[in-house]
Amino acid sequence: MPSPYSCDVARREVLRLGLYAGGLAALGVPMSVGGIARAAEAAASGRILVVVELSGANDGLNTVVPFRDDAYYRARPRLGIRTDKLRKIDDTFGFQSTMAGFERLYKDGSLAIVHGVGYDQPSFSHFSSMAYWHTGAPNSGSAYGWLGRLADGMDPLGTADYLVNIDSHQSLAVRARSHVPLVFDDPDKFLRTAAFEEESALRAVVASREVGNPTQRFLLEVANSAENAEPRLRQACAEYRTPVDYGLVHFGLDKVAALIAAGFPTRIYYVAFRNNAFDTHVQQADVHARLLTYTSDHIAAFLHDMDRIGRADDVGVMAFSEFGRRVAENANLGTDHGTAGPVFIAGKRVKGGHYGRMPSLVDLDDGNMRHTTDFRRVYATLIREWMNHADVNAVLGRDFETLGVFG
Amino acid sequence: MTSKDDWVDDLDPIQPADWDRARAKHLLNRAGFGGTPEDIDRLATLTPLEAVRRIIDYEKVENDLPAFEHSGVYDPTLKVFPPSRPATTRKAETTGEAIGVRVKPGGSRRMQPVVDRFFFWLRATALETRRVAGWWADRMVSTDRPLQEKMALFWHGHFATGADKVRDYRKMLVQLELFHQKGTGNFRELLIAVAQDPAMLVFLDAGQNVKGAPNENFGREVMELFTMGVGSYSEHDIREAARAFTGWTNDDLRFKLDEAKHDTGEKEFLGRRGNFDGVDVLNVILDQKVTANFIAGKIYRYFARDDLSPVLQERLGAVLRENDYELKPLLRTIFLSRDFYSEPSVGTRIKGPVDLIVSMCRELGVKRLPGVPDFNSACGELGQVLLNPPTVAGWAQGRSWITPGMLLARGNLARQMLLPDMINFVDPNLDPGPQIREVNNRILRGMSVTAATSEENPGTGMADDRAMANVLADKEDFNTRYGSLNGWREAVRKVKPSLRVPAQFSLSNLVLSAQPRTTTEVVDIMLARFLSMPLAENSRLALIGFLDNELGTSDIGRAETYMEEPLRLLVHLIMSTPEYQLA
DSSP, X not given: OOOTTOHHHHHHHHHHHTOOHHHHHHHOOOOOHHHHHHHHHHHHHTOEEEEEEETTXXXXXXXXXXXXXXXXXXXXXXXXXXXXXXXEOSSSEEEETTOHHHHHHHHTTOEEXXXXXXXXXXXXXXXXXXXXXXXXXXXXXXXXXXXXXXXXXXXXXXXXXXXXXXXXXXXXXXXXXXXXXXXXXXXGGXXXXXXXXXXXXXXXXXXXXXXXXXXXXXXXXXHHHHHHHHHHHHHHHHHOOOOSOOOSOOOSHHHHHHHHHTTOOXXXXXXXXXXXXXXXXXXXXXXXXXXXXXXHHHHHHHHHHHHHTTOGGGEEEEEEOSOOBOSSOOTTSSOOBOSOEEEEEESTTBOOEEESOOOOSSSOBTTBOOOSEEHHHHHHXXXXXXXXXXXXXXHHSSXXXXXOOBO | OOOOGGGTTOOSXXXXXXXXXXXXXXXXXXXXXXXXXXXXHHHHTSOHHHHHHHHHOGGGSOOOOOOOOOXXXXXXXXXXXXXXXXXXXXXXXXXXXXXXXXXXXXXSSTTHHHHHHHHHHHHHHHHHHHHHHHHHHHHHHHOSOHHHXXXXXXXXXXXXXXXXXXXXXXXXXXHXXXXXHHTTSBHHHHHHHHHTOHHHHHHTTGGGOBTTBXXXXXXHHIIIIIISOTTSSOHHHHHHHHHHTTXXXXXXXXXXXXXXXXXXXXXXXXXXXXXXXXXXXXXXXXXXXXHHHHHHHHHHHHHTOXXXXXXXXXXXXXXXXXXXXXXXXXXXXXXXXXXXXXXXXXXXXXXXXXXXXXXXXXHHTOOSOOSBSOHHHHHHHTTOOTTOOSSTTOOOXXXXXXXXXXXXXXXXXXXXHHSOOTTTOOOGGGOOOHHHHHHHHHHHTTOOXXXXXXXXXXXXXXXXXXXXXXXXXXXXXXXXXXXXHHXXXXXXXXXXXXXXXXXXXOHHHHHHTTOOOBHHHHHHHHHHHHOSSOOOHHHHHHHHHHHXXXXXXXXXXXXXXXXXXXXXXXXXXXXXXGGGGBO
């Protein structure tokens, strides 16, 4: 059954409009005068979006467990989590026992769970599916990411350090036409290495000066951004002190907190849980439980920390994975690549609760759940409801209905 | 150089009177990977037509390059390699054998040798792919036919095929040979050959494209990314194209048409009807005007500049069409055109990571790719892993190469090239990462496989978890983590080591051959050698001051016996400028 958000339909419709992502990127993001005014408005509100990528395909069924559904236990006789081992959040769903952080957020009303998020004609390749999520445009081969386009739309002038990506490599999600994302992993490695004697000459030759062609100007801007950001970035991270425990694996939100506390003008942060960690094909029970401990501890700690420094109202966090896993467990006590999964949106301004519809575990498509919410509806929600940016169309190539997560 | 704005969009050839050293350097930067002042002089003394012919008609140039030396990791039992570890063990479970290894009749971990074998090939082909990439980069550094390599690099980005999915370095090598052989020939021949290329067939799931259940992956990409660009066809055309390509598959390193899986029925494609097969579909695509425009435009953007007016694109497309998709007439038109030498075209292209490293070597007069720094790691840090493009759309090119961190990393790479740190160098090909290293060390200390592969450090983990892991391990038929270690061990024993030699060059000799007397002259010689545009005067003065200070004199005659290290620092400073990133 094609869903109402079928990518086929999307593709055809958008082709008619001549705005499909590839073309969109080539044309540049259209920006009306009204758009600029709205962008200025949003900038004034100062809201910050933090996107967390759980790479490797998180097993959503063992994250938010539908413990009332017998089909779940039938499909997972060995991996299914018994009710006595769950942190029940209501009569239908429970978290893994290791997810105390998420349970706290949920009970505080700060966690929205969007069920069954995916897209039509699912790809089972980590790589392709992640590219779909990154671009917000399945199958487009778009050169820019959805967050890059969002930044370009909200801030056409390309403010420095507007986009920060904490990872060893720049994600396609933040690739922008008019922004230079600040990308770093270890702030101590965001460093120009040079001999002691070179220092003053180096400062002179990389600093800004009169310029020739536009590419040269661009490079000088980036060079200045690097030279300026380098000490501030390392200083912000080195000096940040917090009593909050960010858990066993610090995959980057502690650095986001440091930059926010240091007053960075960043509006969009992209943080990745590294190394395809969630790809739990084999003996997943322990590993998966641990990964969820790290994730839930880290995200809950971050929001707690934001509350501590008085910025909780300004921060919204979204956590996603490129797809879920198959409904049935495999022979190796693990799970293989699947389709839909839950997306989490957390923050003080979030209206906590369930969104979307949990897919059936019986009416399957070749062993996989049928997605019930297109992932771009989640994006549209963040773009319009959270970042107050009206022009969803320019970011996603067409409009999508929002979910009402932010009140 | 007297670049003129009125040369913009002018495809008329530039005249001998307008030909000079700066333009010869521009041609060599773009059609190749730059070169030494001597290389540039050789082109500058020719007429523009002769210079462009020397670059394009490279078949006449002697070029004795070494063939790739296989390590010998492949044997025919690997020909049909299962798609995943679970698929491997499933096959072993049902047939008692997989990838040439039989299941143990008894004892512990009966399927461990099968799993070891699976991980061996994953690692071996990945390492061998890095060797292929290094071999290719070495060709780029040493070749006397730079355009052949530059076009191969273009097609690799255009028909972007990733070795991580193909999982067979031999197929990547076959595809690369295709780009080397047909990269400046006829686009029609190239397109058909790529569509039937084993690496491409595997990469875009040709095996799953069968009559009755077509997989649209190739049908979509061939139009969207390889020929027409988005917007010139419908979803219906994609489905019909996919039908025409059904049954196209590979038998190891050869194209094979599986007749039984090929849909011979009538198709309706781009407004035409017929019992099309894959080649027919490609020919219909090539009949579209938009295809020639798309390809010509992309080639122009690669060599000349990003912004291309629709009118100029149309005219370049016409050159390709009028020559029945022969590429050389188009390349000749571009390289000779006044537009190519106009102001917006010169010194405006950001070198990609591979381009950057190769041109560093060529400008330094280095004849072989150095083993330190490691080419693949250096490129990876700058965002371009050769033979593993990020998506089927290739690399985004241009400004997307540059982030603040990447710019710092480019300066750091220049330092490694000029002042390689041999004392701390460790071959990254021998580094399996902390996790496998830890398991290896535990096994070497005599721990059991179960204990060695448990997630937590003994004594530090949660007791429940460890107990659970141990319970499972005792019942297991194989241990994945142990298999991963065994795969690594076997692969690094078999894959040929790379020669870890730093670049050999003498900046003192390079400089002295021009007989400079002062530090000012030395700085100007170096700036002319390494930059394609003038540096701001205050930067130039800072460099002269730096060199004076390091040499303790501005008199080169006095300093020539000890100036190598200061000169290397000077070039590091020059290569750290934003201007050095431009060609």
